[in-house]
Amino acid sequence: MANTVNFTGSVDRDLLKRAKVIAAKTDSSINALFNAELRYLVETFEAAENGGNQNFRALLDFSLGRKDALETMRVLGIDSDEDIFLLMAQARLPMPRLSDAETREMVEQLNTLPTA
Amino acid sequence: MTPQANSSPADIALLPDAGPLITLAYADALDLLFKPGWTVILVDMVLHEVTRQKTPTSKKLAKWATTKRVQVMPTRTFTRFKELSAAGSTPAKNNLGELAIQEAMNEMAIASPPRSGVFLFEDHKIARASFLLPDNSRKVSTRAYLWFLQDKGWIESATEVERKAIAAGRQFSQVRFPPGA
Numbered sequence: 001m002a003n004t005v006n007f008t009g010s011v012d013r014d015l016l017k018r019a020k021v022i023a024a025k026t027d028s029s030i031n032a033l034f035n036a037e038l039r040y041l042v043e044t045f046e047a048a049e050n051g052g053n054q055n056f057r058a059l060l061d062f063s064l065g066r067k068d069a070l071e072t073m074r075v076l077g078i079d080s081d082e083d084i085f086l087l088m089a090q091a092r093l094p095m096p097r098l099s100d101a102e103t104r105e106m107v108e109q110l111n112t113l114p115t116a
Numbered sequence: 117m118t119p120q121a122n123s124s125p126a127d128i129a130l131l132p133d134a135g136p137l138i139t140l141a142y143a144d145a146l147d148l149l150f151k152p153g154w155t156v157i158l159v160d161m162v163l164h165e166v167t168r169q170k171t172p173t174s175k176k177l178a179k180w181a182t183t184k185r186v187q188v189m190p191t192r193t194f195t196r197f198k199e200l201s202a203a204g205s206t207p208a209k210n211n212l213g214e215l216a217i218q219e220a221m222n223e224m225a226i227a228s229p230p231r232s233g234v235f236l237f238e239d240h241k242i243a244r245a246s247f248l249l250p251d252n253s254r255k256v257s258t259r260a261y262l263w264f265l266q267d268k269g270w271i272e273s274a275t276e277v278e279r280k281a282i283a284a285g286r287q288f289s290q291v292r293f294p295p296g297a
Binding site for chain 1 (some may be wrong): 242254267
């Protein structure tokens, strides 16, 4: 019997909607997808740490908004925005993002401007 | 400051930082910058940053800037960078693009009449809040810009553009991860 526990969390509404589509398309479940991704993250983190490589940790800190891009680039020994974008993509970590409310506020600012 | 009621779209300057240029280049969507009809301007230091090394997007960005005749705004930051480089010095490069953009913001604020600018950054740079933003400028994320285009009906899906960029990034970065390994 699998040793599983239930827990409560929250997730971005649009992300959950997209995950449900993937679950349906792959004849899977949100639960299975969540477990697979969490396992990937934990195992990648642990493998890097066991190998004495702090790069994944640095990228995760950046993804979670705990370290800024300049500090992350310094730790990783890179000096371009493109490198950090590529590394995040390859590490399968999302770029840090502002809340939907903050993003919507910026959209409203753009709406005040004349357009073609 | 609100743009004058009679101002035309071309009076608004849209200045993307390196991050949005790279994201849009990977998504094959650089032309989305022209959709609102604003004047797209590249800060010289930023253009240098995204084209100085041979990367999957550097050639595409250089070609796009040339063929679309995108205006390039000169800055003292880039001039000084070139002087130091020519003198054999190696100036720190990490945040020179941002310094040049701040310079561009200031120039636009003190222009007569002041010009309205939309400065496009990735979310993490906006969150850092290190910019002193003049009244006539707006600091906007790539995602907000894409939502705006979607709301206007100029693109079908903002998420799809982001997804395309990430998918292309994964394809290109496989030989480069992890750094230092």
